[in-house]
Amino acid sequence: MIHTPHEDRPRRRRTGAGVAVCAAMGLLLGLAGCESDPKPKRAASGYVVMDPRANVPVYLHDTIFHLADVLNKDPYPVSGYGLVVGLPGTGGNIGVPATVREYMLDEMFRHGVGVVSGDERNARVKPEMMLEDLGSSLVTVIGYIPPGARKGQPIDLRVEALPDTTTTSLARGRLWRTNLRINGANPMNPRGNVNIYAFGQGNVFVNPAHAIATTQASGTVRASLRSGTVLGGGAVLEDRTLMLRLRQPQLSLARAMQERVRLAFPKTDDDPALKAQARDEGIVDLIVPLSFNGDWEHYIEVVNHLFLDATTGFASAKAQQLVVAAERPDAPLMNISYAWEGLGKPALDYIPKLYAHRSPDVSFAAVRAGACLGDYAAQEAVLAIAKNAKHPFQLNAVRLLGALAFTPRTQTMLAQLLDSDNTLVRIEAYRILTARQDQTRVQSQVVANSFILDLVPSSGPPLVYASRLGTPRIAIFGRSTALNVPIMFSAFNSRLTISSDEGNHSRVTVAYSGTNTRKLAVAELKSPDVRELVFRLGGGVAAEDEEAALRFSYADVVGVLQAMSDRRDMSAAFVMQDLPRVRDTINDAKVIPDKGTPPAATADEPRVNAAAELGARPR
Numbered sequence: 001m002i003h004t005p006h007e008d009r010p011r012r013r014r015t016g017a018g019v020a021v022c023a024a025m026g027l028l029l030g031l032a033g034c035e036s037d038p039k040p041k042r043a044a045s046g047y048v049v050m051d052p053r054a055n056v057p058v059y060l061h062d063t064i065f066h067l068a069d070v071l072n073k074d075p076y077p078v079s080g081y082g083l084v085v086g087l088p089g090t091g092g093n094i095g096v097p098a099t100v101r102e103y104m105l106d107e108m109f110r111h112g113v114g115v116v117s118g119d120e121r122n123a124r125v126k127p128e129m130m131l132e133d134l135g136s137s138l139v140t141v142i143g144y145i146p147p148g149a150r151k152g153q154p155i156d157l158r159v160e161a162l163p164d165t166t167t168t169s170l171a172r173g174r175l176w177r178t179n180l181r182i183n184g185a186n187p188m189n190p191r192g193n194v195n196i197y198a199f200g201q202g203n204v205f206v207n208p209a210h211a212i213a214t215t216q217a218s219g220t221v222r223a224s225l226r227s228g229t230v231l232g233g234g235a236v237l238e239d240r241t242l243m244l245r246l247r248q249p250q251l252s253l254a255r256a257m258q259e260r261v262r263l264a265f266p267k268t269d270d271d272p273a274l275k276a277q278a279r280d281e282g283i284v285d286l287i288v289p290l291s292f293n294g295d296w297e298h299y300i301e302v303v304n305h306l307f308l309d310a311t312t313g314f315a316s317a318k319a320q321q322l323v324v325a326a327e328r329p330d331a332p333l334m335n336i337s338y339a340w341e342g343l344g345k346p347a348l349d350y351i352p353k354l355y356a357h358r359s360p361d362v363s364f365a366a367v368r369a370g371a372c373l374g375d376y377a378a379q380e381a382v383l384a385i386a387k388n389a390k391h392p393f394q395l396n397a398v399r400l401l402g403a404l405a406f407t408p409r410t411q412t413m414l415a416q417l418l419d420s421d422n423t424l425v426r427i428e429a430y431r432i433l434t435a436r437q438d439q440t441r442v443q444s445q446v447v448a449n450s451f452i453l454d455l456v457p458s459s460g461p462p463l464v465y466a467s468r469l470g471t472p473r474i475a476i477f478g479r480s481t482a483l484n485v486p487i488m489f490s491a492f493n494s495r496l497t498i499s500s501d502e503g504n505h506s507r508v509t510v511a512y513s514g515t516n517t518r519k520l521a522v523a524e525l526k527s528p529d530v531r532e533l534v535f536r537l538g539g540g541v542a543a544e545d546e547e548a549a550l551r552f553s554y555a556d557v558v559g560v561l562q563a564m565s566d567r568r569d570m571s572a573a574f575v576m577q578d579l580p581r582v583r584d585t586i587n588d589a590k591v592i593p594d595k596g597t598p599p600a601a602t603a604d605e606p607r608v609n610a611a612a613e614l615g616a617r618p619r
Helices: 017-029 098-110 120-124 127-132 219-224 251-264 296-304 312-326 333-343 345-349 360-372 376-387 394-403 408-419 423-435 530-537 543-548 554-566
Strands: 068-071 076-085 137-145 154-161 174-180 198-203 227-236 242-246 276-278 283-286 443-447 451-456 463-466 473-477 488-491 496-500 508-512 521-524 573-576
Touching: 076 098, 098 127, 098 137, 137 174, 137 198, 137 227, 154 174, 154 198, 174 227, 242 251, 242 296, 251 276, 251 283, 251 296, 296 333, 312 333, 312 345, 312 360, 333 345, 333 360, 345 360, 360 376, 360 394, 376 394, 376 408, 394 408, 394 423, 408 423, 423 451, 423 463, 423 473, 423 573, 443 530, 451 530, 463 554, 473 530, 473 554, 488 554, 508 530, 530 554, 554 573
Parallel strands: 451 473, 463 573
Antiparallel strands: 068 242, 076 137, 076 174, 137 154, 154 227, 174 198, 198 227, 242 283, 276 283, 443 451, 463 473, 488 496, 496 508, 508 521
């Protein structure tokens, strides 16, 4: 039985007049004590005391989900002021607030710009001169640290030219290293908070369709060029914790939850961090294990559905009870599936009977849990679902394969999906394989330190895919993805041309006359192949062709591919990443609604400060 802190608190001894007053009040009002319980009830520490979560079936009672709420599960913004350099005359810093300008001059000097040192190039360029140059632009940089992020985890950064400045475009620019703090992009205090929670740098990716736009582009297009993204250019500097907020704060219960999570997710040589730590009677801090590869949602759902009783006998009995419950109408199948996963191997004695259930909802709930517990039969069932275009959980199954332990067996399963007729299935399988750095299924090469070019062997239809989140990547599916010749393509006000020879269509020439160069860069492709075109546009060259290097930015290359696809100048379909992440869920009707969350903190209730939300240690 769980006691509230009011029940555990020792009673104060009353003497003299106090006893008489209390006795009189008791006779008159029929009360047991001098004071009535405050509304809402509060623990001695000030935490609001609530009942266990409502609407939870009896068979899911005494789970963490029943007794606690998850906090700190929103992306946390950090920001700062940075400098984008290398712009082709489209920068400009007139109109920058004086406080921001002085801050950036100090930062540039601190990083060696204008300082006489071993690098004479830095000594020759003064900070003031750089800010006056049209090749640079001061920008605000914003990053969002994901819930449960681990130290070193990459994040995307949003950059935007400062308001009222003369910068016209950030295309082809590169962000210098920028430190990100809480409220760091504040013109009244550009240095922001002392603590640095992330940093970032890298090439700026603007909207590809707009990156190759002409000077006659619309006002909306021109405005959009003043902002962009540094794909995967940020890095988190501290582990960020998730938090369990106990509904009935009690230190013994907080410690019980701590030990239950540690038992389910122990320390390993690869990940020695403690996965749970009771901060006090009301909060338990959680660290997402590295084995989840940043999928904090999967992790917290397993934690939420852990039963406090961790004995094998209880796990077997509960798994059997949940099998019966899963077949009831409107059963919360996703909650049951995570509960099976949390119960561990004993659940495999009971859930396989549901793998072939007539209801796809029930079947997938059981298969999902079994696959995560390492059951081969369940994993084969997941692959069958992923291959079935008519199955309602096809994409869920693909992503589930990526959540399993990465073994040669699961690699082979994912590789089979690269041949699917479903474009989304192929792309999801490719993204999982590259995230796990599978070099046997995907052949990768870095192009001029700008982006990664992936060749994906596949018997499916030709496909070109470009990422817009994380690492910049262009993937070409198929063994031969050709340009449609004859071809005559131009972009950048005709400064770039891609054309085939009239007498020999297989001979394709790429020519570019840059705005700041008099010499014409000309590259001849060995074959009318999209892969070679992307390689050459990005700056990849053979040793003898160094002078013909084009070195377009990633956004430029993607913009060219998109424009060529619109004109049908290549045989492959072109897809740019713009879909939300596939959710591993059954459907909203099969999940217990998350109602009854804690009320907002009041003046006398402990608050979680920003440093605690980010999991940072005081400095």
